[in-house]
Amino acid sequence: MIAITSNAISNERLTEIVQYIEKSGNQAHVSKGMDRTVIGIIGQANPTLAEHLRQMSGVENVIKISKSYKLASRDFHPEDTVIEIKGVQIGGENLVIMGGPCAVESPEQIDEIARLVKAAGGQVLRGGAFKPRTGPYSFQGVGVEGLVMMKEAGDKHGLLTITEVMAPEYVDVCAEYADILQVGTRNMQNFDLLRKLGTIQTPVLLKRGFSATYDELLNAAEYILAGGNPNVMLCERGIRTFETYTRNTLDLTAIPVLQGLSHLPVISDPSHGTGRRELVATMSKASVAAGANGLIVEMHTDPDNSMTGDGVQSLFPHQFAELLQDLEKLAPLMGKKFETAKAPVASFR
Amino acid sequence: MIAITSNAISNERLTEIVQYIEKSGNQAHVSKGMDRTVIGIIGQANPTLAEHLRQMSGVENVIKISKSYKLASRDFHPEDTVIEIKGVQIGGENLVIMGGPCAVESPEQIDEIARLVKAAGGQVLRGGAFKPRTGPYSFQGVGVEGLVMMKEAGDKHGLLTITEVMAPEYVDVCAEYADILQVGTRNMQNFDLLRKLGTIQTPVLLKRGFSATYDELLNAAEYILAGGNPNVMLCERGIRTFETYTRNTLDLTAIPVLQGLSHLPVISDPSHGTGRRELVATMSKASVAAGANGLIVEMHTDPDNSMTGDGVQSLFPHQFAELLQDLEKLAPLMGKKFETAKAPVASFR
Amino acid sequence: MIAITSNAISNERLTEIVQYIEKSGNQAHVSKGMDRTVIGIIGQANPTLAEHLRQMSGVENVIKISKSYKLASRDFHPEDTVIEIKGVQIGGENLVIMGGPCAVESPEQIDEIARLVKAAGGQVLRGGAFKPRTGPYSFQGVGVEGLVMMKEAGDKHGLLTITEVMAPEYVDVCAEYADILQVGTRNMQNFDLLRKLGTIQTPVLLKRGFSATYDELLNAAEYILAGGNPNVMLCERGIRTFETYTRNTLDLTAIPVLQGLSHLPVISDPSHGTGRRELVATMSKASVAAGANGLIVEMHTDPDNSMTGDGVQSLFPHQFAELLQDLEKLAPLMGKKFETAKAPVASFR
């Protein structure tokens, strides 16, 4: 349920309305927009509350939300969510670029890649310390040590860091070292993990399950939001279809759809979405043209020898730098802000 | 890698070979068949071990297994795995029927349903205490209390019990009360949960992810087996396709495929596989004709008022009883053993 | 729209009602059942016709059909359609087995296979003369000559014949030689072909498009029925999913679903549904257990050298014979009639 008030309402009156809602045993979430203020109401269905609210002065309308997710819904929170981390804004008019290797392999590797991500214009360093693998005998990541290496590299080069958290028990240690926690595609409906992430304030990048509908993705986000963590970004990373030429089918229509249904930022992952290096730059541009708030892109200095075998979808540093310079021209056409340092691409070879 | 010996080999010689393998730093898994004995070898690739084994007397052949899963593979373990729990055998020539409600709701509900499952000829009582739900505001199960209720009902009526475990932290408490632990479709690749289940001996029913390939399912099983728990059964419960008339598309071909690739028992779940009560009995029979080692079927005394809303796929007790009597006739044609008490179906109304 | 009358109605009165409907510019399709007679009405929506019919003596009820297909709907025609061809009944309680090679290759090949199909107990000889192929450089079938060879083999051994028709222009020649015309999966929505097949009376086996929903399949059947040809059977032959181990995913739930929504016979094709010989017999049995009215199964005397490369999904003759003897035991459990000549399987090697 949402209550809508005009923006002419005084702060005192708004506070009174919120207190009234809270006294009724519900939570109130205030979202101030340009033209109106929306108070989202979460709690036990109370048939008389709507009626009472409708009669309060300052309240223009009270509307029931029929979707199964509430806090994630744009009806409930009409303005774009912008997540700010150490001065970097994710969401709204900003384009954020996350780059880095599939897996952290050594301090030297991650330091060099961080340097290149920064030089190219990226704001966030990606890298896996704990790796979800289909089989138990594959390389499973270097673990906590990798978190330390990433943090050092990020701090040194002035980058935020993002890493995948695979189970509730690792949330605290991952949050200690990384700025953003990623929920992988296989864990999108690991509800205990989602609930644990709802208890902290560290921003979460929630990847769409490879066969999850938009509705299921937004309900998964709702688990985190309902727990009290408002800092959620959604990520389209490709879905499983009958086509096997690409690793997945990148569903770029998800970007405008999710941005219509929800206020949360939407990031695109063309590396997993295609699984092929030669397609990543093109699909990165298409993602930005589709309105993405950011990209998460694999880049590696020696992709042919990456420890996960995912090098086939990693850009070389000069390709990454060239892509970001192309995005600098494209972003303004899409109403987005993005700037690189314009270092010559040749210097990344 | 597997080493094959003739059955004429003496136990002493077999022990010597096993000890030789273990001294080399590898694990040896012995599987005795009618015609030959297979020693599965798991460990670090050692180029000379194969050569040495091949030269040992008693060893007929040494073969590399190219599949990413080893312990789950039929190459590695040619004989059917039969899991015995309190006298009930699952796998091989036995047909096991698991029945019960989607969720445990009350002591009276589960007691009455247990009575009906037993009277109809079922061997296992199913019921959810912890429920995975798409959205955070749906009924999430009654929790540990439900485990207690199920155990009491199972003990009273002489049924094994199976319940879903949703996170590593709940494995111990679920294993304390239930005879079989179920991993749900959304958790098939929750690798921490799989690893935890590998550390106990309680049998596990591993449901196929709704978009998982056969290979991914067998690799998920490998996580449990590799941890040391050999008691795994696989479950086909329907996959996600473009067809929306049914809740999922029940892929019955998975049954002979998985039985060919693996030695583990394969159970079919026509309730989730179809999502429609009027299709469950027919698809149960088709499952048995496809060679299933068992069925897990939802049955409820008052499906229209079930707490999960899944009643639409639950059989009424008399339909469940009638189905089991039909299966009693069908099973022998498929080389399976199954007997009911032949109570009149009318008495289940 | 349907009008329902009691069975106590006289033939004269029924005729009067039908004439009344036809005078109103609509078509009337009478379907006599055990308990009631249903008159299906197809034509321009006439708001007053329903009202008038409802007031006519003998008419018990008039109901609007909301489905987009009418003639194919079981609401419209509650009794099973049974298609009789030269004494063979397809539909209802009969199980019909169609067997033969993917493609007709030579008179000797098709004659020998026909002999084996008949000896094993089959009623229909399948074989392609015109082959739909993904690429233009693959073997496209032997054409009209193949039709002649098939007819001779069928006539000699007392088998009906079925062959695929690929375009409207070939309908007449195919109907001249074959008893049943097959519409392939890629042509399910070749509407001109469907319309042409509606103008003849030769029975049609309409294969489900590999990504067609149940609703689309029934609408495709409606094109043929609406043209005036009531002799349509539906065929489940596997759908396209993410799983690539099997050629297609055989959706056996389609069988009871289609039999519930429609009165038309439903045939299963486990050869294309699995694409693997070792799965065909098992999935044939599962099809019959799911209620199929018949099977269409590829069998070849020399599958490794078949001209289409589809031999990998063809049974050897002794496997075909063994399957039919198994079906003879299974069919009665499913309320179906099927008998073989019980020739020793060894004689088919």
Add this chain to the structure above:
Amino acid sequence: MIAITSNAISNERLTEIVQYIEKSGNQAHVSKGMDRTVIGIIGQANPTLAEHLRQMSGVENVIKISKSYKLASRDFHPEDTVIEIKGVQIGGENLVIMGGPCAVESPEQIDEIARLVKAAGGQVLRGGAFKPRTGPYSFQGVGVEGLVMMKEAGDKHGLLTITEVMAPEYVDVCAEYADILQVGTRNMQNFDLLRKLGTIQTPVLLKRGFSATYDELLNAAEYILAGGNPNVMLCERGIRTFETYTRNTLDLTAIPVLQGLSHLPVISDPSHGTGRRELVATMSKASVAAGANGLIVEMHTDPDNSMTGDGVQSLFPHQFAELLQDLEKLAPLMGKKFETAKAPVASFR
């Protein structure tokens, strides 16, 4: 098989090589590029021809093409195909915009829409005269009359026209009136239709089947090319997946993939790809950013009353005009040329 020659080769020598190939009973297709000339060779496998060619002076290399399609392959024809129709170039660096209603409804409707398409900057008028419909009782198009209306509107306003051809028998009449013939998604593997289109020279827009792989699409194109018609463009129009929020899942990665595998122009259809008006403009831009050579977009002056019910995916004229002005800015960033007349968007309301 292809033979590669340096560009230093004389025309006389090139002609000699071509004649040598043709004398051997094969066809030769010459494709001159910037750096080299490729002679594609189609015909019976001749083991010695490759050897002989390799030894001919001027021939640098001879390479076997392992793909099942040859003429459609970029290996075979390394330069982009550019199709020129009455001065409009499709392919290469040009961006072509096709706009118009789902179905031609009346002379007035198509004339007014043609005027608006032209004013906005479009080059091609789309419109269906024959409509493929799931069920036989839906509006099937106005037929040949619609072709006449389209031609008049196109001629009057200086637009090319494109219309769907549904069966071989309509190819000639459609080609008489329209500049481009469209093969619909359900007909992508209607091989008789493809063969017939190979016998003419009218350009064909071949839509990807909604469950066709890239390989199957290119093989379908090969049918037309192999028949002798080189003027084929490919069209991505959305594939069928588990997601039902959108009508289809627009697979934009198909654009760079197909452009890599083939030299044929690739057009995107965001109208059918999304099925929702509010997504069409965004996905049009994403298509161009993904490298599309053109767009085919539904636009209607009164979409809520369109005769096909597809109005829900049609843009209003002012939305179409605004989109084209946005594309004018975007195209150069992608190396494409596109210009509008820059009429004020408000004038399209």
